[in-house]
Amino acid sequence: MAPPADARLQLQTVRLTALYGRRAVVKDVSILFPKHTVTALIGPSGCGKTTFVRCLNRMHELSEGGWITGKVLLDGQDVYDPSIDAVQLRRRIGMVFQRPTPFPTMSIYDNVAAGLRVNGRRPRAELDSAVEGALRQAALWDEVKDRLRQSALALSGGQQQRLCVARALAPEPEVLLLDEPTASLDPAGTQHIEELCHELKTRYTIVIVTHNLQQAARISDYTAFFYLGDLVELGRTEELFTKPTKEQTEAYITGRFG
Amino acid sequence: MNGRRLRRRVVSGTMTALVAVLSFVAVLALVLILGHLVAKGASSLDWNFFVKNPLPAGQSGGGVANAIVGTLIIVGFAALIGLPIGIGTGLYLAEYGSGRVGWIVRFVADVLNGTPSIVVGIFAWTWLVKPMGHFSALAGSVGLAVLMVPMLARTTEEMVRLVPHSLREAALALGYPRWRTSLRVIARTALAGIVTGCLVGIARVAGETAPLLFTALGNLNFSTSILQPMQTLSLQIYVYATGPFDEWHRLAWAAALVLMGLVLLLSLAARWAIRQHHGAAR
Numbered sequence: 001m002a003p004p005a006d007a008r009l010q011l012q013t014v015r016l017t018a019l020y021g022r023r024a025v026v027k028d029v030s031i032l033f034p035k036h037t038v039t040a041l042i043g044p045s046g047c048g049k050t051t052f053v054r055c056l057n058r059m060h061e062l063s064e065g066g067w068i069t070g071k072v073l074l075d076g077q078d079v080y081d082p083s084i085d086a087v088q089l090r091r092r093i094g095m096v097f098q099r100p101t102p103f104p105t106m107s108i109y110d111n112v113a114a115g116l117r118v119n120g121r122r123p124r125a126e127l128d129s130a131v132e133g134a135l136r137q138a139a140l141w142d143e144v145k146d147r148l149r150q151s152a153l154a155l156s157g158g159q160q161q162r163l164c165v166a167r168a169l170a171p172e173p174e175v176l177l178l179d180e181p182t183a184s185l186d187p188a189g190t191q192h193i194e195e196l197c198h199e200l201k202t203r204y205t206i207v208i209v210t211h212n213l214q215q216a217a218r219i220s221d222y223t224a225f226f227y228l229g230d231l232v233e234l235g236r237t238e239e240l241f242t243k244p245t246k247e248q249t250e251a252y253i254t255g256r257f258g
Numbered sequence: 259m260n261g262r263r264l265r266r267r268v269v270s271g272t273m274t275a276l277v278a279v280l281s282f283v284a285v286l287a288l289v290l291i292l293g294h295l296v297a298k299g300a301s302s303l304d305w306n307f308f309v310k311n312p313l314p315a316g317q318s319g320g321g322v323a324n325a326i327v328g329t330l331i332i333v334g335f336a337a338l339i340g341l342p343i344g345i346g347t348g349l350y351l352a353e354y355g356s357g358r359v360g361w362i363v364r365f366v367a368d369v370l371n372g373t374p375s376i377v378v379g380i381f382a383w384t385w386l387v388k389p390m391g392h393f394s395a396l397a398g399s400v401g402l403a404v405l406m407v408p409m410l411a412r413t414t415e416e417m418v419r420l421v422p423h424s425l426r427e428a429a430l431a432l433g434y435p436r437w438r439t440s441l442r443v444i445a446r447t448a449l450a451g452i453v454t455g456c457l458v459g460i461a462r463v464a465g466e467t468a469p470l471l472f473t474a475l476g477n478l479n480f481s482t483s484i485l486q487p488m489q490t491l492s493l494q495i496y497v498y499a500t501g502p503f504d505e506w507h508r509l510a511w512a513a514a515l516v517l518m519g520l521v522l523l524l525s526l527a528a529r530w531a532i533r534q535h536h537g538a539a540r
Contacts, residue, residue, distance in 0.1 A: 059431055091433035101428035105446045115432040166429070171433065 010035040010205050011056065011175055016070035018051050018060055025051045028070070029163045029231040031224055032130075038197055038206040040216035040237065043226035044252070050207045054206065057093040074175070091119060094168030094204075095177040099184050100160035102152035102167075109148040111163055115171040130170055137203075138166035139196060158189025158209045165196060167206075170216040176200065178208040180245070182215065194219050215252055217241050284495075292518065299515035302508050307516075318505050322513050324480040325468050325494040327347065328395065329520065331482065332474055332490055333464045335399035335401075340406035340463075341456055347407065348414020348452075353440050355415070364415075367408040378404050379469035387473055395488035398474030402463040413455030417448040456526040460522040467492040491517040 011033040026048040033039050041049040053086035054060040055068055058079060070081045079089050094115075102111050112131045116122065131148075135141040140162040144155070152163055161181060168176060178197075182190040197206055199220045209215050216223050217237060224234045225248075233240060233249045244250045251257055287366035306321050313320035343452055345366070387393055421444050429439040445452070472477075475487040475498060492514050498510035 056433060059427065062427075062430060069430060087433055090431055095431040097424060097428060097431075101422075101423060101424045103425065103428070103443055103447070105443075105449070114429075114434075118432065118434050167432065218523050 010075060011207075013052075013056070013146070014057060014071040014073065016052070016068060016072060018048070018055050018066070018068050020063065020101055021065040024216070025229050026226075027229045028153040029143060029226075030070075031234060032232065033205055033222075035205050036201055036203070038201050038208060038219055039222040039224060040220035041209045041224050041226060042211075042213060042252075043218050044231075045211075046228075047172065047226040048229040049224075049226045052178055053095075053134045053179055053207055055253065056175070057090050058094055059090075059095070077088040091115070091171050092173050093175040093177060094171070094173035096161070096164050096168050096179065096181045098180040100157055100164050102155070102160050102163055104153055105153070106152060107149045108144050108152050108155070108163060111152045112166050112170050115167060119171060131166075133168035134166040135163075135198075136170050137200065138162045139192060139199075140166055155191075158185050158192060161185060161189060162192060162196070165193070169200075174205060177208045178206065178207050180211060183211065188252060190215070214243075225231060227252070271349060295424065295515045295518060296513065296525055298508075299511035299513075302512035303515065305447070307509075309514060312478055312509075315501070315503060315506070320349055320509075322489075322509070322516065322524070323492065324477065325489040325491045325513065326516065326520075327480070327482065328474070328488040329464060329490040329492070330516070331484065332398045332470070332488060333393050334404060335396065335484060336402035336457075336463055337460055339399060340410065340459070342404035342408040343403070343413050344410025344459070345452060349413035349418060349440060349445060351411060351415040352418035353436075360506075363411075367411045368403070370408040371412065373467070375401075375405055375466055376468035376471075377470055382469060383472045387389065390485075393473060393475035393487040395474050395484040395486065398470045398488070398490070401469035401473050402466060403468065405463050405466065406459045409459045413458070414452050416419070417455060418444055419450030421447045425482060433440070453528055453531065457525055464521055464524070465492055465517060467496050471496075491520070 011242045012110075013029055014033050016026060017024050018028045029052060031039070041052065043049050049256065050091075051060055055074055056062075056079075060066045060068065068080065074089070074092065077084070081089060106114065109131055112134050113127055116127060116130055132141060135144065139157060142161060144163075147154070152160065154173065155163060164179070165176075178193075182193050185193065194215060197208065200206060201221075208216075210222065221236045223237045223240045225244075225246075227233045227248055234242060235245075240249065241253055244253065295358045306319060308321055308326065309323050310319070310321035312322065347363065351364055351367075354360065355363065380403050382397050386397035386400055416536070425443055426439055427446060429443040430436070434443065446480070470490055470493055472492060473492065476493040477487045477489045481488050495510050495513045495517070498506040498513065501507075
């Protein structure tokens with residue numbers, strides 16, 4: 001495939017439809033995620049935004065009856081091409097879930113190293129510095145540097161979520177998918193994650209699903225509004241929030257439904 | 259209004275008392291058995307009981323060293339055969355067992371779980387003792403392993419299913435292949451439960467007698483060859499308890515106490531092991 005015209009383009013969906021069996025929950029969605037930007041996906045519950053991000057790293061196909069039509073292009077290559085190994089792909093696209101999911105049997109260190117170790121053995125020193133780097137990027141290093149061997153469950157909810165961010169960052173993915181990462185956090189934890197998004201976008205392309213409109217407005221460059229599986233509107237965040245072009249978008253962001 | 263509240267209180271109080279009494283009865287049975295064993299058996303326990311072999315009928319003294327060692331060997335081999343198969347089957351059922359094959363395996367395991375142990379013994383006799391031409395400890399171990407497998411498979415499956423789905427997704431999203439997710443994340447998280455299940459399984463077969471009657475047979479002498487007949491505590495208890503001598507009855511009580519003690523030790527060891535494992539990460 002020819003290289004994309006825009007060199008900054010990294011991730012793109014082309015007429016993506018996601019289905020469970022015969023029921024389409026994401027319909028014909030085309031979005032372009034420019035490199036090193038934050039794109040927020042907003043919309044009421046059940047509008048398909050979580051399913052949509054799960055298509056990007058091919059997690060959707062693991063759900064019972066999950067399949068797609070259309071394309072997801074990463075650096076111009078269709079990630080659903082038969083030559084692409086989904087397991088390898090997921091090492092290039094990191095993901096953080098709604099609830100913190102640290103591996104309960106592993107230490108803090110082992111949690112962060114997990115994604116590196118699965119990629120093959122590497123020297124101890126290299127692993128050490130990668131773990132430290134990831135924890136620093138996730139703004140967790142200072143809080144855990146003296147207890148890396150402790151169980152990850154000893155951390156608070158907010159710390160666990162940043163640990164999950166560190167775990168996703170350690171294998172140095174190109175894209176970071178955040179599926180309502182602050183839904184189960186208190187305001188302080190939320191603020192931490194939001195600040196992270198700002199810093200991380202200099203190195204990663206970020207797609208964040210959020211229920212919190214203020215959050216979308218605060219941290220994203222682009223916002224996509226989903227409703228009932230359709231992409232209603234996509235635009236620069238400040239424009240979408242100040243002068244939405246669609247009536248549905250305006251109704252949603254002014255709190256008249258959803 | 260007041261009448262209804264009173265009625266609720268009475269019903270609640272009655273039910274609470276009822277379940278308390280029922281739990282007391284359940285615990286009472288265990289306490290009675292243990293107490294009886296200690297009362298009848300403890301006096302016969304001395305050093306000789308553990309290090310000496312049985313003496314011919316009529317002579318007093320002697321011990322059950324051969325039966326203790328035999329129990330450990332036979333149950334050990336049974337575990338060696340049964341644990342990998344049982345745990346593997348359980349993992350398969352939990353991770354890949356949603357289709358037709360899983361349904362069949364689960365059904366067979368449930369049927370096997372309900373099979374009387376003496377029937378398993380007959381099969382071990384038909385398939386191993388008869389072709390080999392003689393009784394052997396190995397045939398006993400295989401019989402016990404067959405009893406263990408369905409138990410382990412079902413408890414392992416239950417334990418693995420208790421691991422939250424979100425952990426599986428987290429591992430897969432991190433680029434874990436499916437098999438590695440199953441082993442490194444799911445099985446490890448369920449480990450404490452699986453170990454407990456194994457322990458219960460081992461403890462259960464350690465006390466089995468029926469499948470050993472016509473496989474391991476029993477042996478008056480000390481033997482460590484798994485291709486020869488071998489004594490176990492349960493067989494020894496059976497022989498002594500059904501024998502005509504008071505001295506034998508006394509030894510049967512003592513042997514029963516030792517068997518209970520072994521099972522108890524086993525569970526304590528496993529609990530300790532689980533704590534160590536979890537403590538390591540802490």
